[in-house]
Amino acid sequence: MAKEIKNRDENYSEWYNNLVIKSELAENSAVRGCMVIKPYGYAIWEKIQAGLDRRFKETGHVNAYFPLFIPKSFLSKEAEHVEGFAKECAVVTHYRLMANPEGKGLVVDPDARLEEELVVRPTSETIIWNTYRNWIKSYRDLPVLCNQWANVVRWEMRTRLFLRTTEFLWQEGHTAHATREEAMEETRKIVNLYADFAREVMALPVWIGPKTASERFPGAVETLCIEALMQDGKALQAGTSHFLGQNFAKAFDVQFANKEGRLEYVWSTSWGVSTRLMGALIMAHSDNHGLVLPPALAPIHVVLVPIYKGEDERTSICEHLKTISTRLQALGLTVKLDDRDNVRSGFKFSEWEVKGVPVRIAVGPRDMSLGTVEVARRDTLEKQIIPLERIDEFIPRLIKDIQQNIYDKALDFRNRNTFEIDSYDEFRERIEEGGFFLCHWDGTAETEAKIKEETKATIRLIPECEDPRPGKCMYTGKPSPQRVVFARAY
């Protein structure tokens, strides 16, 4: 399957153009590098939001909202943080326009210059920590476990639909803790939460582990991440959870009185996933017929398509399908009856396949007389005729099967494309084909940088394994405590 996509589409931007725009997930907007998320695509995002939000709440987090604009000076308070984001910030310098005194249109009113420029948040650590200073005085105020659903802007040089848009939607959690251990535990808890969500809901197998120092979030002491493998063999960072140490607390002077009455800086974390997850969904599961949605994220679980000749037949079959729809809805499924009369059934079949709807039920005159329905599953494209009375147990089971099957397929793909390699020459050759490469590395940033320069492969993460086997760095031959995951990444 992967091969077909690789051969058919040189890269995924073509894949997006062919698939996503046609399937009304998104289109390029006139605004540089931004995206319009159309209703069907947004419905998927809402499912992602709902699933994550429930998990956040279950682990004691609450939602809050902080301003879009950040005073420029805030951003400069944490040294590494500025360094990391300064080059990609949109900056507000004025607050008013005026009629062009020299002709048509509007110009920026030069008198309306802001005393201090505002940055459109590329991430909210700074403004949040500036706020937390006032919230946190005592150990009794801790922990603070806030999440924010928001949009952020990063003025990247090159954008790519879903994976790197100028503006994107995400969730960012920002927590404050009394101890290092507690903050570290929170960091781990969240990355595990992300991994569970990816696996269970998105049917996306992921690796978990810390980033190397050079791949860390600016300002973080440790960055844990989840990495998934796309069907073209490239890795995609799907979520990150950062242990920030006391860096932001010190930068924004957030101290609390501990039980002994002494002042201490708080320990903090931040974590997030974005609309990039939708890119992951598309690139991990799509086939040559279009999107394949895991049922847990599908805005529509079952589409009902009538097959008929003439108005009378149409009316009676649609009535019949309405009763089927009611039965399935009673089981908690989202059902769509496609009773459009201006397109034919074959057209509808293809269209819902492009949109990735997990299950299709078609009913024609033959089924009406036999008391059957035709059930087609999107993941395998298999069709079968089943008696009408069985649907109540058959469809929910099929939905579960599909969810599992999509995950199994993705896992199998990843396993088949994960390699242990010891020779650098072999690595250079095989990296061209894509996949995850488990290799030994001497732990230095220099070696990491050289390998990146020579092969475009980066260390995606250092896997957490129970039984690390030492070896020799494939590049320098120096000792290595364990294998790390190399890949070319988006």
Place this chain on the structure above:
RNA sequence: CGGGGUGUAGCGCAGUUGGCUAGCGCGCCACGUUCGGGACGUGGAGGCCGAAGGUUCGAGUCCUUUCACCCCGACCA
């Protein structure tokens, strides 16, 4: 910011060494025939040929300027 490319109907494109009324496919509208895997016929609507200037009897086509977008790099979730 470097290197390449493209701007012609809603979308995708063709348009010859400058030539007459600017074309094709898809989509859209109307009518009819169809309808178990992206139907077909007939008719119809839809264009300052990205913008400005120039050359010419005549410019979608040639020249100059400019704008926009796309792809490949540097930057990145």
